[in-house]
Amino acid sequence: MNASDVLARAHEWLAAEPDEDIRQELAHLIASPGSELTDRFTDRLQFGTAGLRAAIGAGPLRMNRLVVRQAAAGLAGYVLARWPDAAIRGIIIGYDARHKSQDFALDTARVFAAAGIRALLLPSPLPTPVLAWNITAYNAIAGVMVTASHNPPADNGYKVYLADGAQIVPPHDVGIAASIDRFDPCTVQLAAPDHPLIERLDTGAEDRYVASVPSVRFRPDLSGGTVAYTALHGVGGATLIRAFRSSNLGEPLVVAAQQDPDPAFPTVAFPNPEEPGAMDLLLERARESGAVLALANDPDADRLGAAIPTADGGWRRLTGDELGCILADHILRHTTGADRLVVTTLVSSSLLSQMARAHGVHFKETFTGFKWIGRTVLDHPELRFVFGYEQALGYLVAQQPMDKDGITAAVMMAEVAALAAAEGVSLQDRLDTLAARFGRHITSEQSVRLDPATAAQRVGSMREAPPAEVGGRAVTSVEWYEEAGLLRIWLDDIRLQVRPSGTEPKVKLYGEAIDLDPAPYLSALADLL
Numbered sequence: 461m462n463a464s465d466v467l468a469r470a471h472e473w474l475a476a477e478p479d480e481d482i483r484q485e486l487a488h489l490i491a492s493p494g495s496e497l498t499d500r501f502t503d504r505l506q507f508g509t510a511g512l513r514a515a516i517g518a519g520p521l522r523m524n525r526l527v528v529r530q531a532a533a534g535l536a537g538y539v540l541a542r543w544p545d546a547a548i549r550g551i552i553i554g555y556d557a558r559h560k561s562q563d564f565a566l567d568t569a570r571v572f573a574a575a576g577i578r579a580l581l582l583p584s585p586l587p588t589p590v591l592a593w594n595i596t597a598y599n600a601i602a603g604v605m606v607t608a609s610h611n612p613p614a615d616n617g618y619k620v621y622l623a624d625g626a627q628i629v630p631p632h633d634v635g636i637a638a639s640i641d642r643f644d645p646c647t648v649q650l651a652a653p654d655h656p657l658i659e660r661l662d663t664g665a666e667d668r669y670v671a672s673v674p675s676v677r678f679r680p681d682l683s684g685g686t687v688a689y690t691a692l693h694g695v696g697g698a699t700l701i702r703a704f705r706s707s708n709l710g711e712p713l714v715v716a717a718q719q720d721p722d723p724a725f726p727t728v729a730f731p732n733p734e735e736p737g738a739m740d741l742l743l744e745r746a747r748e749s750g751a752v753l754a755l756a757n758d759p760d761a762d763r764l765g766a767a768i769p770t771a772d773g774g775w776r777r778l779t780g781d782e783l784g785c786i787l788a789d790h791i792l793r794h795t796t797g798a799d800r801l802v803v804t805t806l807v808s809s810s811l812l813s814q815m816a817r818a819h820g821v822h823f824k825e826t827f828t829g830f831k832w833i834g835r836t837v838l839d840h841p842e843l844r845f846v847f848g849y850e851q852a853l854g855y856l857v858a859q860q861p862m863d864k865d866g867i868t869a870a871v872m873m874a875e876v877a878a879l880a881a882a883e884g885v886s887l888q889d890r891l892d893t894l895a896a897r898f899g900r901h902i903t904s905e906q907s908v909r910l911d912p913a914t915a916a917q918r919v920g921s922m923r924e925a926p927p928a929e930v931g932g933r934a935v936t937s938v939e940w941y942e943e944a945g946l947l948r949i950w951l952d953d954i955r956l957q958v959r960p961s962g963t964e965p966k967v968k969l970y971g972e973a974i975d976l977d978p979a980p981y982l983s984a985l986a987d988l989l
Contacts, residue, residue: 461498461502463498466493466497466501467493467497469501470486470489470490470493470497470500470519471490472646473486473501473518473520473526473645474490475646476645476646476647477518477524477526478525478526479524479525479563482516482517483518485517485518489518489519500521500522501520503520504520504527505520505522505523505527507531507534507633507636507637507640508633508962509633510617510619510829511617511620511628512527512528512617513615513616513618514617515612515614515615516559516560516616520645523560523564523608523615524560525560525563525567526645526646527645528564528567528606528618529567529568529571529648529650530640530643530644530648531568531618531640532571532572532648533571533575533640533643533648533649534636534637534639534640534641534642534643535551535602535604535620535636535639535640536571536572536575536577537575537639537642537643538632538639539601540575541639542635543601543623546602547576547577547578549578549601549623550572550578550579550598550600550601550659551572551578551600551602551603552580552581552582552594552595552598552600552602552604552661552665553568553579553581553582553591553603553605553606554586554588554590554603554606555586555605555606555607556585556587556588556607556608556694556759556760557585557694557695557721557723558607558613558615558616558723559616561585561607561616564606564618565581565582565604566581568604569658570651570652570653570655570658571648571649571650571651572657573651573655573657573658574649574650574651575649577657579657579658580600581658581659581660582661582665583660583662583665585695585721586666586699587694587695587696587699587757587760587761587762588607588609588762588863589761589861589863589864589865589867590665591603591604591605591621592605592621592625592762592863593625593672593861593865594665594669595621595624595625596861597665597668598665599623601622602620602621602623603621604619604621605618605619605760606618607619607760608759609758609762609763610730610731610733610758610759610760612730613723613724613725613731621863624834624838625860625862626831626838626862626863627830627831627834627863629831629832629835666699666702670699670702670706671706673706673707673868673871674706674707674708675858676857676871676872677708677871677872678791678875679794679878679879682878682879682882684710684752684874684875684877684881685710685751685752685753685878685881686713686749686750686751686752687704687709687710687713687753687754688712688713688742688746688749688754689712689713689714689715689742689754689756689757690714690715690719690739690741690742690755690756691714691715691721691757691759691761692728692731692733692738692756692758693718693720693722693723693725693726693727693728694721694731694758694759695721695759695760695761696757696758696759696761696867697714697720699761700712700757700761700867700870701714703867703871704870704871707871709871709874709875712874714745717741718741727741731758732758733756733764733777734765734780734852739754739756739765739777742755742756742767743767746769746775747775751769752769752877752881752887753766753768753873753874753877755873757867758853758866761866762854762863762866763854763864763866764783764853764855764866764873765777765783765853766778766783766873768886768887768888771888779851779903780853780854781808781809781811781851781903782891783853783855784804784808784812784849784850784851785809785811785891785894785901786873786876786887786890786891787855787857787869787873787876788812788815789815789890789894790872790875790876790879791847791857792815792819792821795846797821797844799842799844800821800843800845801821801822801843801845801846802816802822802823802845802846802847802848803824803825803833803837803845803847803848804824804825804849804850805825805827805850806826806828806941806957807828807850807946807968807970808849808851809903809972811894811901812849821846822840822843824836827941827944827946828850828946828959828962829962830848830854830856830863830864831863833849833850833864834863836848838862845859850864851970855869856868856869857869857872899974899975900975901972901973901974902973902976902977902978903970903971903972903978904970904971904977904978904979904982905969905970905971906968906971906982906986907964907967907969908967908969908989909965909966910960910966910967910989912965915960915965915966915967916945916960918989919960919989922947922958922989923947926947926949927949927985927988930949930951930956930985931980933952933954933981934952935949935950935951936952937950938950944959945960946959947959951981953973954972954973954978954981955973955978957969957970958985967989969985969986970982
């Protein structure tokens, strides 16, 4: 696209743009056309298995109402062409409290209605698990969640589920993307906001989700000790408190400054429980209250972070793998049957596979991204799913939804803490017991910032010519997982893995060893990139 074409297209977008702040941004770019304007209009956000996610702004490479309308039109066209009952069953739409989320959700409903599809709009900002759970509850053909999850405050996003309640995987992502391509974002048809096909749901959707939460408990007789909690300015706070009450757990002590939704996220630089500093206010609340456990949801409450007290009176954050294995231990000790299934991802700890073997249950390892865990469960209806997790703080402890759920996981984790206290042990004791039985699995993660094309090229080059040694240790075997774009390198019993990120401009590296810190070897591998 040459400069004159870019400018002409930008003017078309300006004429169609409904939001004044985005109009002003685009008008400024048009007034001084340069590389920024060219970059914004020579490509568009690519719809993939993570849907859409980017900073809010003008043009097809940012999140805005025109981009959302185009995505909604593409999804509508895809489901109408594929399923004869799509229009009647409808699509359920949820949204978080980020900037423009409600506008994006209403525009989505208007696009669906204009296409003749029932649009079931949740009544207020709610957690992603509430939306995902209600897809099957309403027998909807699909679901849309407007959220950027744990991304920076400037971002927003668009996540799509199909009728089974799981996130989309190939070939649906490719099919929806191709359908999106057929629509001009500046001319997408919109129904009136009060169109009869737009059904504004009441609180029943959240009520039914909350009513289902106590089913994850194995020991409902235990009310538990003091739990500190933060919603990180997201939408999980009110729903989690309701879930704790309905589950016979004492109401958590919340971080008041972070309990209510705030799209500016004023107390955290990066609203992700994995990020350094994100849980500082939570740990302060836990220390002053004498809590036995500290829990944090990410802004859309589909992830769960946790911290536990230490013997010296301090607190430490659990890694995603540690939290996953504590939950797995609890579930496997409280369920029976050889038909049980546990699932995790390639980059999560191998400890779960050893635990599964010891308990005589089925174990599946799948690609990175929780959508693959949901898909694995659905692909094995002959097995009884009991637990799935990924090391990036994603946990599923229930049969519904087929996606990670930070609220039900929080309820179960509170029960784990209550049971440990009743038995006179600490949560660290739980981890130490696992380490004594299976060895202490030590994990480490790093990343190298590279643009996506370079990231893929570097990993591909390493696959074609693997190193003979890393950090002074000989490479003993190499495995390649094509669908995940992941290279696994073994240094005897040290496992190193490397893959390009699917959502960020970086290469991610993962290390694991038993009773040995893999971090130095991971650093050496990063240097080779």
